[in-house]
Amino acid sequence: MSANSLHSLDVAHHLHPVTNLRRHERQGPIVIDRGDGIYVYDDEGREYIEAMAGLWSVGVGFGEPRLVEAATRQLSKLPYYHVFSQKAHAPSALLAAKLIELAPAGLSHVFFTNSGAEANDSVIKFVWYYNNALGRTEKKKFISREGAYHGITIAAGSLTGLAGNQKGFDLPLSFARHVSRPHYYRNALPGESEAEFVERLGKELEDTILAEGPETVAAFIGEPLMGAGGVIVPPKGYWQKVQEICRKYDVLVIADEVINGFGRLGTMFGSETLGIQPDILVCSKQITSSYQPLAAVLIKDEIYQVIADQSEKLGVLGHGYTTGAHPVATAVALENLAIIEERGLVARAAAMGEYMRAGLARFADHPLVGEVRGMGLIAAVELVADKATKARFDPVGKVGLKLFDRAHDHGLIIRAIGDSIAFCPPMIITEEQIDEMLRRFKITLDEVT
Numbered sequence: 001m002s003a004n005s006l007h008s009l010d011v012a013h014h015l016h017p018v019t020n021l022r023r024h025e026r027q028g029p030i031v032i033d034r035g036d037g038i039y040v041y042d043d044e045g046r047e048y049i050e051a052m053a054g055l056w057s058v059g060v061g062f063g064e065p066r067l068v069e070a071a072t073r074q075l076s077k078l079p080y081y082h083v084f085s086q087k088a089h090a091p092s093a094l095l096a097a098k099l100i101e102l103a104p105a106g107l108s109h110v111f112f113t114n115s116g117a118e119a120n121d122s123v124i125k126f127v128w129y130y131n132n133a134l135g136r137t138e139k140k141k142f143i144s145r146e147g148a149y150h151g152i153t154i155a156a157g158s159l160t161g162l163a164g165n166q167k168g169f170d171l172p173l174s175f176a177r178h179v180s181r182p183h184y185y186r187n188a189l190p191g192e193s194e195a196e197f198v199e200r201l202g203k204e205l206e207d208t209i210l211a212e213g214p215e216t217v218a219a220f221i222g223e224p225l226m227g228a229g230g231v232i233v234p235p236k237g238y239w240q241k242v243q244e245i246c247r248k249y250d251v252l253v254i255a256d257e258v259i260n261g262f263g264r265l266g267t268m269f270g271s272e273t274l275g276i277q278p279d280i281l282v283c284s285k286q287i288t289s290s291y292q293p294l295a296a297v298l299i300k301d302e303i304y305q306v307i308a309d310q311s312e313k314l315g316v317l318g319h320g321y322t323t324g325a326h327p328v329a330t331a332v333a334l335e336n337l338a339i340i341e342e343r344g345l346v347a348r349a350a351a352m353g354e355y356m357r358a359g360l361a362r363f364a365d366h367p368l369v370g371e372v373r374g375m376g377l378i379a380a381v382e383l384v385a386d387k388a389t390k391a392r393f394d395p396v397g398k399v400g401l402k403l404f405d406r407a408h409d410h411g412l413i414i415r416a417i418g419d420s421i422a423f424c425p426p427m428i429i430t431e432e433q434i435d436e437m438l439r440r441f442k443i444t445l446d447e448v449t
């Protein structure tokens with residue numbers, strides 16, 4: 001590393017998120033310079049298959065000219081305007097209408113933010129505002145799951161159920177409760193059937209609501225398919241059970257579709273795949289294929305009506321972000337959704353997902369592979385120290401981290417979640433590219449294990 005190289009400037013001055021900072025200082029970064037389709041290239045020209053679509057997010061792939069043109073057009077016409085105090089602009093109005101057209105039934109209004117965490121913070125505030133308006137001033141707690149990822153702001157970070165994002169930060173705050181994750185392979189009791197496992201998780205949720213007092217529990221939030229917590233596919237009937245219990249105690253159901261939305265599970269929204277009728281739905285990432293920062297909160301009309309009345313009573317809905325509903329971001333989202341529809345990328349994700357998961361299933365016989373799981377075009381391979389006992393490596397993540405590092409040498413970017421290796425490639429990936437991605441993964445796995 002020369003003193004003024006990008007690498008050394010980065011190490012000297014850039015504080016990176018979700019990074020072991022001392023490791024970063026020792027090893028330096030991989031500087032990504034450009035992207036094209038499913039590939040990115042570093043500053044030395046090395047090619048990588050981006051098997052994680054960035055952060056589960058670049059649905060249409062890198063270098064899509066239509067998104068660049070949409071951004072440029074909007075930048076020339078109106079590079080910025082806000083939507084506070086009865087102002088509006090075309091791209092955000094059109095996008096709100098488009099999202100409601102695509103979303104599950106009953107959702108009627110959209111609030112835009114810059115990130116998924118801000119969207120979940122907004123959800124918490126809207127739910128509190130709603131319950132205050134109804135005079136239910138005690139009904140404020142949120143139930144989330146261990147392993148959930150809902151972002152890292154103070155409130156959303158409290159809903160997140162991953163120690164790595166909470167340790168050292170005095171999180172979670174006390175309005176958040178966590179119940180077990182629906183991971184049958186890891187959390188089922190010996191001899192327990194999937195149906196019994198679902199019943200047990202349902203009982204845990206109901207017991208939690210009763211122990212807290214239903215008059216204090218406002219909402220249950222979950223990713224239809226848990227992503228950053230390890231690509232956890234819920235067992236059949238899980239979401240039906242959760243919804244049945246939530247409805248019984250007047251607890252709102254919130255679907256965090258920040259990863260699942262816009263085709264990832266082979267349907268437009270994960271709620272569709274998993275039979276969820278959410279009161280509130282949160283989406284981001286693939287909404288713009290992450291070419292621009294944008295997230296959206298979609299709320300049910302009954303909730304909107306209460307919030308609207310309350311805004312009149314209090315004089316204003318006193319919540320919003322300077323760059324929320326940004327015209328360039330919303331214009332890019334409209335074009336991105338048009339591409340997804342015109343190119344049939346949702347059906348494509350379903351088909352390529354099946355192909356990818358069939359390919360990954362061939363690793364199931366490997367002595368260190370405990371479980372291969374996934375749905376649509378998202379999957380994970382969990383590596384274990386002992387296949388028979390499912391014992392984890394000591395320390396957890398030891399092999400995952402090695403694989404993550406070594407994959408770079410073979411032109412592959414994957415994600416290690418502990419010792420689970422996640423795959424979530426752009427939805428434009430072809431069968432040949434999946435074969436090549438799995439070939440590079442196999443070489444890495446053989447080398448590391």
Ligand code: PLP
Pocket residue numbers: 055114115116117118120149150151152223227228256257258259284
């Ligand atoms: N919710 C889910 C399900 C996510 O996966 C993420 C990010 O990965 C977030 C929320 C937070 O989004 P952001 O990083 O844009 O704040």
